[in-house]
Amino acid sequence: MLRASAKANNITVNLAAVMDRTLDSGIEHGDVLLAFADAVTGADQDAAHAARARLVERMGPRALVQAAAIAANYSTNDRAANATGIPLEGMFLEDTAAFRSELGIDDFPSARNTLRR
Incomplete structure (x- = not known):
């Protein structure tokens, strides 16, 4: 946001x-x-x-x-x-990959829900 x-x-x-x-x-x-x-x-x-x-x-x-x-x-x-357990939609998953990686967002425990497809 x-x-x-x-x-x-x-x-x-x-x-x-x-x-x-x-x-x-x-x-x-x-x-x-x-x-x-x-x-x-x-x-x-x-x-x-x-x-x-x-x-x-x-x-x-x-x-x-x-x-x-x-x-x-x-x-x-x-x-x-x-x-x-709302997963992030595929389109948004791809669009946000760079900044999620840069900020370490995928390392948070709750990311397991976000990253599911």
Whole structure:
């Protein structure tokens, strides 16, 4: 979704920054947003509190609400796909092979469902 959204808005994004935080994502406030994403998917409550505070400080309270809603939506989509074992369609499997490999996405345990044909 991020890749498609960036393309639709003519934004050059470095998706490798999702896996390697030393890289610049190319997205304004990307460092804060990635830290927030890590925090909401982790178990460290102090890290989550700090990430929320940094996001509000840098981007404002409305951005926190938007980021939380987006994270919740991604979580819902991911859980539904994993629970039902939805495989990635062949056309998309081929189209995404390069960036999945580059980012190591196929190494995640849930990829076993995605890669089935």
